[in-house]
Amino acid sequence: MNSTLAAIIDASGRRPQLRDATLVRSDIEAITRLAVFGNAEEKALARFAIHAAAPQLGAVPSSIAGLYAARGRGEVSGFTVPAVNIRGMAFDMSRALFRAMKATGAAATVFELARSEMGYTFQDPSELAAVVLAAAIAEDYSGPVFIQGDHFQANAKKFASEPEAETKALEDLIRQAIAAQFYCIDIDASTIVDLSFERVADQQAPNARLTARLAKLIRELEPAGVTVSIGGEIGEVGKSNSTVEELTAYVDGFHELVGADFTGISKVSVQTGTSHGGIPLPDGSIARVAIDFDTLREMSRVGRERYGMAGAVQHGASTLPDELFHRFPEVETAEIHLATGFQNMLMDDPRFPADLLREMHAYADRDLASERSSGETDVQFFYKTRKKAWGPFKQQTWDIPADIRAGLGDALQTKFEFLIRQLKADNTRDITLRHAVQRVVEIEPPALTVRA
Numbered sequence: 001m002n003s004t005l006a007a008i009i010d011a012s013g014r015r016p017q018l019r020d021a022t023l024v025r026s027d028i029e030a031i032t033r034l035a036v037f038g039n040a041e042e043k044a045l046a047r048f049a050i051h052a053a054a055p056q057l058g059a060v061p062s063s064i065a066g067l068y069a070a071r072g073r074g075e076v077s078g079f080t081v082p083a084v085n086i087r088g089m090a091f092d093m094s095r096a097l098f099r100a101m102k103a104t105g106a107a108a109t110v111f112e113l114a115r116s117e118m119g120y121t122f123q124d125p126s127e128l129a130a131v132v133l134a135a136a137i138a139e140d141y142s143g144p145v146f147i148q149g150d151h152f153q154a155n156a157k158k159f160a161s162e163p164e165a166e167t168k169a170l171e172d173l174i175r176q177a178i179a180a181q182f183y184c185i186d187i188d189a190s191t192i193v194d195l196s197f198e199r200v201a202d203q204q205a206p207n208a209r210l211t212a213r214l215a216k217l218i219r220e221l222e223p224a225g226v227t228v229s230i231g232g233e234i235g236e237v238g239k240s241n242s243t244v245e246e247l248t249a250y251v252d253g254f255h256e257l258v259g260a261d262f263t264g265i266s267k268v269s270v271q272t273g274t275s276h277g278g279i280p281l282p283d284g285s286i287a288r289v290a291i292d293f294d295t296l297r298e299m300s301r302v303g304r305e306r307y308g309m310a311g312a313v314q315h316g317a318s319t320l321p322d323e324l325f326h327r328f329p330e331v332e333t334a335e336i337h338l339a340t341g342f343q344n345m346l347m348d349d350p351r352f353p354a355d356l357l358r359e360m361h362a363y364a365d366r367d368l369a370s371e372r373s374s375g376e377t378d379v380q381f382f383y384k385t386r387k388k389a390w391g392p393f394k395q396q397t398w399d400i401p402a403d404i405r406a407g408l409g410d411a412l413q414t415k416f417e418f419l420i421r422q423l424k425a426d427n428t429r430d431i432t433l434r435h436a437v438q439r440v441v442e443i444e445p446p447a448l449t450v451r452a
Contacts (some may be wrong), residue, residue, distance in 0.1 A: 002038070003032045005045050015445040016045060019100075021053035025137050029162060032091055032134040034126060037395065044446035046227070047130040051443040054133040058142030060438040061133065061181035065404065067108060068266040068310035070435040071334065072303075078327040079424040080097040080314075083110035083148060084416070085339035086128060087121050088390035089346060089397050089405070094135030096409045100416035102141060106425050107201075107432035110184060110335070112148035115173060117339075122391030125173075125180040133181075138205035143429065144436045148184035149177045150337065154210060156191040167210065171217055178221045178228065181441065185218060186231035186269065186313075187211045193234075203232065208253030215265070225439040227263055230314060235271030241292050242270035244302055251307055267334045269313040272301050291324065297331035309335035319344070325422035336423065342412060343387060351407050356396055360389035367392075 001011055008024055008031070010017045017313045018024070024031060035046035070076050086093055094111060101109050111132045118124055123131075129147050136145055152173060158166040170187075177185060189210040197203045211232050213347070234250045235242035247268060258264060272292040291314075300311030311334035317325075319341045328336055346352055347360075364385040372381050390397070400408075420426050 001045070002034060004034060004044055005042065005049070008049050011448055014448065016048065016448060017445070018049055018052040021056035024049050024053035025057060025140075028134055028138045029091075030075040032131060032138075033398070035130045035134065036091075036398070041125075041446075041449055047126055048443060048445055050130045050134045050137065051182075052445075053143070054137055055179065055440040056105035056154070057134035057137055057140075059133060059145050060143070060440055061129070061147060061183060061185035062144030062436055062438050063226055063229045064108070064110065064144075064146045064436055065184075065227045065263075065266050066437050067432055067435040068229060068334065069308065070431075071310040072266075072308035074304070075434070077332060079108065079428060080333045081110060081335040082107045082416075082419055082423055082425055083112050083150065083335055085112055085114065085117060085150060085337065086123075087113070087117055087131065087339060088341055088394075089408070090121075090123065090128065090131045091135055091217075091398070092405050092409045093342065093412055094132045095139050096412035097416050098135055098139040098141045100413045100420060102139065103413075104417055104420045104426035105429050106420045106427070107143050107185040107436075108425050108428040109420065110146045110148045112150040112184075112186075112337070114151035115153055116151065117387075120391050122394050125177040125182055129180040129182060137314065144432065144438050146184055146229075146436075147180075148186065149173070149182045150186050151188045152177075152185055152214070153188035154191050155355040156335060159192050161405055167213065170214060173257075174214060174217055175221060178218070180225075181424045181443070182220070183226055184229040186233065187214050187280050188233040188269070189234060190216075190269075200243075200245045201253060204246060205253055207232075207234065208250055208257060210263075211250075212254050215254075215262075221262065223439070223441045227436070227437075227439065229266045230264070231269060231270035231311045232265045235269070235311075241272055241295055242299065243295075244298055247299055247302060248306070251303075251309075256448040265307070265309060267310045267313050268299070268303060269315055269337075272296055272314060277385055281338055285363075291320070291327075293327055293331050296328070296333050300332045300334060303334075304332075313337065322410075322418070322422070325419060326424075329372045338419065340387070342415070343443075345411060345415060347386060348407055349411060351404050353400060353404070356393065356400070359388055359396075360393055363389055363392055 031046050034042045113128050189207045192206045218228050234246045244399045272295050303309040303311045313335040315337045317336050
């Protein structure tokens with residue numbers, strides 16, 4: 001066994017045991033690297049050690065469902081929960097977010113990764129959860145840690161041709177996520193809404209059916225004492241703006257399928273005029289968009305008053321102008337998802353190694369050439385595709401010199417603090433601790449390789 005792991009894990013029995021959680025904290029960077037880049041056994045043991053140590057050190061993987069239920073009852077209001085997608089430089093980014101949370105008194109903050117991002121960042125649920133919890137340990141964070149599966153999305157083409165195979169793929173992903181202690185999961189079946197029907201209820205019926213099936217599985221798999229927060233979606237981001245009729249048709253259809261006693265959806269993602277990542281113009285700037293804040297306000301109101309949900313969720317927001325963010329809590333937006341803007345901060349920072357960035361661009365030019373649209377400038381093409389370089393260059397970005405990573409992390413922390421305050425999610429620790437259940441769930445230790 002690796003010497004770092006031998007110091008923290010007792011492997012004398014058939015199943016490993018953690019010796020002392022404080023030993024994990026004292027060597028957390030080395031353990032995290034093994035959790036990401038070790039061989040199969042090293043990864044399994046390092047991830048087990050992190051999951052076992054985190055609750056003992058105060059960081060508990062948790063569901064945000066209790067806080068959202070309180071919002072649905074009208075007991076809390078006036079803030080928007082930031083959900084940050086952890087794509088690249090995952091350990092440094094997560095540490096920066098935990099520091100920002102501590103500096104602002106925030107606890108209502110979510111760490112997430114979408115199904116598509118898991119593919120191109122080379123991070124499965126087990127890895128992402130271990131890295132986030134390791135970051136909490138490294139930053140001495142105490143409290144609930146909300147890890148979320150974002151856009152567990154049905155691929156429309158695959159679903160149309162092989163619906164059972166695509167559904168099974170989503171079910172398998174849900175099993176992996178819950179096993180890794182993702183206790184917040186956003187189901188996105190908005191891609192299979194059928195606009196060929198005239199009635200909105202019929203259009204939303206496929207969405208409601210798949211959401212109901214996956215929600216039932218989540219309830220079967222969730223650990224005792226944990227109510228996984230389930231999100232739904234009615235409007236595919238980048239398409240037409242959502243309506244209240246679509247919301248009610250979807251949620252009513254869902255409830256008809258799961259029954260009145262089923263603990264259902266915490267929130268619903270809606271379309272308000274944004275697109276994921278923003279729309280790059282030929283000169284590299286991002287096209288301005290008009291957010292329909294009235295849609296967010298009304299969707300959130302109906303979600304709370306009619307269904308007891310936290311409200312509506314805004315996607316595709318990280319590239320919006322800074323002066324817009326204060327408006328989301330004003331209209332009682334429940335949650336906002338933020339991703340590309342932080343990627344842009346890292347890659348566009350003059351401290352980011354220029355030679356590494358050139359390698360990433362060369363990779364996109366060579367391996368992603370089929371994704372280039374006619375008339376697209378190099379700037380537009382690289383903006384659109386460089387997110388897919390995080391996986392192939394994961395080792396290189398983790399190996400960026402420590403002083404540069406520290407500077408990039410400080411810049412992220414400053415931005416996180418700004419957004420948390422703009423969203424009025426600062427000073428949410430007390431209400432979060434009051435309403436979000438922190439249930440410690442023990443992780444099954446991995447089996448050790450039998451040695452002669």
